[in-house]
Amino acid sequence: MDIVIRYPSKAERKLAYTDVIIVGVRNKDAHKTLPSCKVIVQPNEYHRYATATLPALKPQKWEEVEIKVEVQNPGRPNIRKLCSEFVVKVGDHEHTEHVQVANYNRGVNDYVPQRLGERAKEVKVYNILMFGTAGASKSSFVNTILTMLQGPEESKMCRMAEIGGSADHATRKLHCFDVSEIFEDVKFNLWDTWGVDRKSYSKDIVDTLVDGKLPQNWSMSMQFEKYRDRFEKQKETVQTQMHAIMFFVPQAMLTDIDDEEAARIQEIFQSLIAKLYNPLVILSKVDEVCPQIRSDPLSKVKEVEDLRKKTAEMFKIGLNSVRFTVNYTEEPTRTFGIEALAYENIECALQHCESFVQSRIMRFGTVKASDIVDKDGLIWPSDSDDED
Ligand SMILES: Nc1nc2c(ncn2[C@@H]2O[C@H](COP(=O)(O)OP(=O)(O)OP(=O)(O)O)[C@@H](O)[C@H]2O)c(=O)[nH]1
Numbered sequence: 001m002d003i004v005i006r007y008p009s010k011a012e013r014k015l016a017y018t019d020v021i022i023v024g025v026r027n028k029d030a031h032k033t034l035p036s037c038k039v040i041v042q043p044n045e046y047h048r049y050a051t052a053t054l055p056a057l058k059p060q061k062w063e064e065v066e067i068k069v070e071v072q073n074p075g076r077p078n079i080r081k082l083c084s085e086f087v088v089k090v091g092d093h094e095h096t097e098h099v100q101v102a103n104y105n106r107g108v109n110d111y112v113p114q115r116l117g118e119r120a121k122e123v124k125v126y127n128i129l130m131f132g133t134a135g136a137s138k139s140s141f142v143n144t145i146l147t148m149l150q151g152p153e154e155s156k157m158c159r160m161a162e163i164g165g166s167a168d169h170a171t172r173k174l175h176c177f178d179v180s181e182i183f184e185d186v187k188f189n190l191w192d193t194w195g196v197d198r199k200s201y202s203k204d205i206v207d208t209l210v211d212g213k214l215p216q217n218w219s220m221s222m223q224f225e226k227y228r229d230r231f232e233k234q235k236e237t238v239q240t241q242m243h244a245i246m247f248f249v250p251q252a253m254l255t256d257i258d259d260e261e262a263a264r265i266q267e268i269f270q271s272l273i274a275k276l277y278n279p280l281v282i283l284s285k286v287d288e289v290c291p292q293i294r295s296d297p298l299s300k301v302k303e304v305e306d307l308r309k310k311t312a313e314m315f316k317i318g319l320n321s322v323r324f325t326v327n328y329t330e331e332p333t334r335t336f337g338i339e340a341l342a343y344e345n346i347e348c349a350l351q352h353c354e355s356f357v358q359s360r361i362m363r364f365g366t367v368k369a370s371d372i373v374d375k376d377g378l379i380w381p382s383d384s385d386d387e388d
């Protein structure tokens with residue numbers, strides 16, 4: 001017998017998880033009818049037990065049964081509770097189905113600015129700035145996120161972002177990946193920085209970028225040209241203002257960083273915090289010190305936890321603001337763990353986007369980016385910032 005699992009199309013999947021599974025069965029026998037039998041979806045940490053009846057199948061015939069599967073905890077799926085496989089039994093036959101994060105219809109779709117209410121309506125799409133030195137793995141992270149967002153039927157990795165981008169530190173670029181254009185049901189864009197070296201990043205550069213302006217001697221590049229004008233005119237708008245910042249730190253940097261550089265990063269973070277951001281540090285290439293993390297990126301490993309603690313102390317930020325990433329590098333096929341970690345990281349960044357917008361509304365009554373930054377780096381609502 002052949003057993004094939006099919007999922008309803010994205011449009012048919014109403015909730016933030018796959019709640020219907022279609023089990024297709026072919027009776028390969030040329031002569032015998034397969035008697036009617038039970039189809040069982042075995043329970044696991046995510047699914048509950050579910051069953052349906054397969055009618056008798058004549059020789060060489062194919063039949064599909066639709067099974068409604070209840071989940072253990074309805075609501076937005078906790079990525080840690082998703083399962084990378086489940087077992088279906090048809091009579092005495094057993095089939096193990098391997099699934100991807102994309103099978104779960106991705107709760108990241110829930111993060112739409114409109115759900116924060118009327119005052120957030122000016123924010124059409126969340127902008128996430130990825131900052132960090134050359135080679136810190138920002139572009140690889142973009143590719144991992146884009147791969148995770150692809151449907152489960154796509155087996156190839158997305159390679160939209162160029163890896164090994166800028167050895168040429170003379171060219172500084174801001175590149176927008178319009179994720180919200182590529183996948184119409186998500187509402188965030190990723191902004192990738194090129195050509196930043198460890199001597200050249202400063203509070204002023206980050207301040208300028210988060211406000212939605214292009215620093216001097218920087219240029220823009222993107223697939224879609226729609227933001228270019230805005231940046232070139234140095235005009236600050238809610239659309240190009242950043243809503244969350246991911247600061248990429250390769251783990252090797254932790255061992256050779258000096259006091260001056262650590263102080264510079266602390267200064268950047270203090271300035272961001274004064275603007276009501278909650279900067280997120282993404283430790284990258286942790287698999288260099290802990291290779292086993294690549295095969296199980298969701299596991300808690302002491303070496304990686306120690307690196308997180310060291311980072312939090314070094315930059316004087318909370319441990320919750322330090323995460324780590326494992327990107328696709330040489331993998332021949334998509335893996336559940338890498339995409340689940342990528343999902344967690346982007347979901348965390350989206351939560352930061354929401355908190356930022358909510359804090360700005362609470363403090364200033366608006367998210368508009370035209371707040372005045374005084375010489376001490378404190379921000380105040382300007383007259384023009386009053387609600388229209
Ligand atoms: N060990 C390890 N290497 C990685 C990982 N992610 C990316 N790399 C490698 O790191 C190198 C740099 O990656 P990029 O993604 O180009 O880094 P970037 O931050 O975009 O660099 P620039 O564009 O130059 O600023 C590449 O050789 C990647 O294959 C990871 O999770 N682990």
Ligand SMILES: [Mg+2]
Nearest residue numbers: 138139162165
């Ligand atoms: Mg890059």
